[in-house]
Every structure is written in C-alpha cells, then in structure tokens.
Amino acid sequence: MQSRSLSEQISPVDAFELNLLRGGSRLIADLTEFFRDYKVDDTTFAIYAKGNTRNKGLFLSRFFAWTVLPNYPVSLFCINEGKTLLSTESLRKRIETVTKVTDEDELQWAWLVVLSDRALSPQIVSFVSRYDRKELGLAAASTSSKQIVLSNNQVGRSIGKQLKLRKALEPNKHWRN
C-alpha cells in the first residue's frame, strides 16, 4: 500500500485524480471529496468529486476568498468509457444523469469529463464543441489519439486550462511521490 515506484505507470483516470488531489482545480473550485466508481442509477462515474468555489489557502488568500468569492457547491464527474464506442446518444444520457445530480444537490455548476480509449468521432467532436449550457462544462478526451474537445462555455474551457487534462493523458507519465 506504499507509494508506487517510479517505473510504475498509472492510468489516465488515476493521473487526473492525482492532479486534482494535489489541488489542480483550486483556482476555480476547491474540490475536497473524491469518490471512485460512484454509481448513479445505471451510470458509473470513475471519479466523482465534490467541493465548492471558495478555496482555503493561508491567511491572506483565505480572507480574500471569504470576503470576495461566492461559496457555491460544485462537482466534477469523470467517466471512463474504455473501449466502448462513445456515441452522442450515450453522451446525452450521461449529461442527463449529471444534470439530475446537479439539480438534486443544488449545485451551481459541474464538470463532466468523458475519457475514451477510442478516437473521438466527428459527431462527438461537433456535439461537445457546440455544447453551451453554462451550468455544465463538458470535455471528451481520447486516451489513444490524445484529442481533447471542450464545450463552448466558460466552465468547459477551464477543464483544459486549469484541470490539466492533457497532462493526465500523457503515456509516459510516471508516479512521483
């Protein structure tokens, strides 16, 4: 159960979660609780992270956050489709499940990251890049072709900038303790 050796490779999902555990999202949201293989109805989320928009930090940043930043509850959902073909229909179903959870938990907004071992189809690229509902940031990424598509909204664009999804897809990424 001790730290992994340097030569040991980790999966993109593990690498993505590790980056979030190390505070990769802190400029936008302070994700504090991480679940794996979280089942909601018939959807299994590889990562389900909960948090809020007010980050902690030390004295000055904590004071700044407390006085200036709103404290909205937010979440991150990550699905690993593996070798299953990612169709627009299945993606719509995932979005519907996430929307239900965000409505039930009264979340202000959420991230949904879908990882696939296959190349992304043009339909998926078109669907994700045209998605513009401001409450849900959407990203689809292929672990084989390393292609990443982000939704056309502010929350979606932040997946690429802040969450460093591309770094998690790097094949030769080694575990560092």
Add this chain to the structure above:
Amino acid sequence: MPFVLLSALLINTLLVNNHVTGGSLKILLLGGAFPLGFLAGRLIYVKRSHVEILFDDISFSVIKGSRETETGSWRSFRLVSLVLDQFGKPNLRLYRAVEGEYVDLPISKTNADPQRFRDHVQSLISGVRIRKTTPQVVEAA
C-alpha cells in the same frame, strides 16, 4: 527543537549550580542537550501523536499515541472516499450509508499511498453503492 533548547537550559542550570562555568567540559555537557532533546521529543510524539492504522481483510483499528481511537469492520461500511483536510492532505472517509454517518481514517499521517489504499478498501467494503436519482416531473400537455 524546543526540547533541545529546554535540555540545554536545564543542563546549563545544573552546571551553574555545580560551579562549572567554562572550559571544554561545559561545551561537552551542553552538547548532550541534542540527543536528550531529540529523545524527549520522540518519546512525547510516540506517546501522544504517532498514528498507526492496523488492518486486515476483515477489520481495522486506528491507534493514536498509546490509545485506540477507532475500530471497525470493513463490511459495516458502504462507501469510501478521499477527503482533503484543511492542509490539503488526503484522508480516508468511510460511510455507513450513502451520505450518512461516517468515520475518518487519518491515512495522511501514515506512509500509505492514498489512492491505492482507497482502492484496496473499496474492494473490501460491502453493499450496494448505487445512488438513485428521483425522476424528473414532466407536465402533460
């Protein structure tokens, strides 16, 4: 470090009382403050703050210092998560029911890999972890 300083002050007081005010003997005796201070600090840490998590495939127990703070069986939990504390250190949270009562295991105070430990615990805990969402209301035309 405070214990080293305290030991040095104590040794110095003893030396002054015994009229040892200079020379290499005083430096030698004051040098003893380092091992003495480290030993005292280590003893207090082991007695009060050292955290040990003992576990097998059936149960676990958390020992903090010289007392057992938490004990339980993996099978009595339904859900496991990693929770970041106020310093950003990951600890394990075990839920008895989905969004219900929970127990925190301070794994950040051990040398366990948090993700691996969580995955191992997840394979040990029992129960159905499916969260059901309530169907959305649709108005008929």
